[in-house]
Amino acid sequence: MTALRARALTRTYPGGVEALRGVDLDVEPGERVAIVGRSGAGKSTLLNALGLLDEPTSGSYRLLGEETVGLDERRRDHLRRRALGFVFQDAHVLGQRTVAENLTVKLATSRVPRAERPPRIADSLARVGLSHRRDAAGRLLSGGEKQRLAIARAILTSPAVILADEPTGNLDGVNSQVVRDLFDEQARDGVAVVVITHDDRVAAWADRSVILQDGQFTEAMPQ
Numbered sequence: 143m144t145a146l147r148a149r150a151l152t153r154t155y156p157g158g159v160e161a162l163r164g165v166d167l168d169v170e171p172g173e174r175v176a177i178v179g180r181s182g183a184g185k186s187t188l189l190n191a192l193g194l195l196d197e198p199t200s201g202s203y204r205l206l207g208e209e210t211v212g213l214d215e216r217r218r219d220h221l222r223r224r225a226l227g228f229v230f231q232d233a234h235v236l237g238q239r240t241v242a243e244n245l246t247v248k249l250a251t252s253r254v255p256r257a258e259r260p261p262r263i264a265d266s267l268a269r270v271g272l273s274h275r276r277d278a279a280g281r282l283l284s285g286g287e288k289q290r291l292a293i294a295r296a297i298l299t300s301p302a303v304i305l306a307d308e309p310t311g312n313l314d315g316v317n318s319q320v321v322r323d324l325f326d327e328q329a330r331d332g333v334a335v336v337v338i339t340h341d342d343r344v345a346a347w348a349d350r351s352v353i354l355q356d357g358q359f360t361e362a363m364p365q
């Protein structure tokens with residue numbers, strides 16, 4: 143089954159800005175897709191729509207075969223929490239909490255039963271190579287470690303799709319490579335990975351790069 147399928151998605155903001163003007167996108171399980179484009183092209187608007195953080199003005203968006211446009215808020219919340227994992231440029235780590243507590247907060251808001259939490263946390267931390275930092279305070283992590291924690295948080299609920307907005311924007315070359323390697327591992331497990339990026343290395347790494355310009359996909363890079 144196609145992981146996500148968007149058809150003729152539009153998003154017009156109050157005031158009249160047409161941020162998306164008819165976007166079609168299919169992403170298969172295990173596929174790594176990069177979305178590139180200038181500032182203001184509509185990339186974050188698209189990611190918010192794909193992430194069920196915002197509703198498109200019109201069009202169709204199927205996630206794991208289920209139409210999400212017009213779905214009630216409860217079901218959208220459930221799908222967002224269980225089927226999607228998010229990684230942003232800023233890792234959004236809670237500095238006063240330990241690494242493990244940062245993950246517990248996510249599991250609690252996703253209503254994962256208590257008994258399931260410790261093994262999920264252990265598994266996620268092992269996958270990103272942070273098991274040894276389990277009890278460290280978030281504020282003590284390096285930038286690369288923070289982003290690894292953000293990825294551990296994104297994969298806690300075994301999402302079908304990872305949506306990332308400039309995940310390597312704050313990282314050096316070595317840590318950018320770490321993020322790509324972790325996403326590769328997810329893709330090998332069948333997770334669809336959609337990454338908004340300005341990073342040429344990420345665009346080159348993806349199976350497919352698509353260019354967004356003025357709210358539509360285009361063939362060539364705008365001059």
Ligand SMILES: Nc1ncnc2c1ncn2[C@@H]1O[C@H](COP(=O)(O)OP(=O)(O)O)[C@@H](O)[C@H]1O
Nearest residue numbers: 155156159161180181182183184185186187188
């Ligand atoms: N909440 C909003 N209200 C009104 N206009 C917005 C809002 N968010 C974004 N926009 C406008 O929509 C267009 C696309 O923005 P955005 O999706 O953030 O682009 P990108 O992420 O590619 O830089 C821009 O013209 C931006 O000014």
Ligand SMILES: [Mg+2]
Nearest residue numbers: 182185186187
């Ligand atoms: Mg943006």
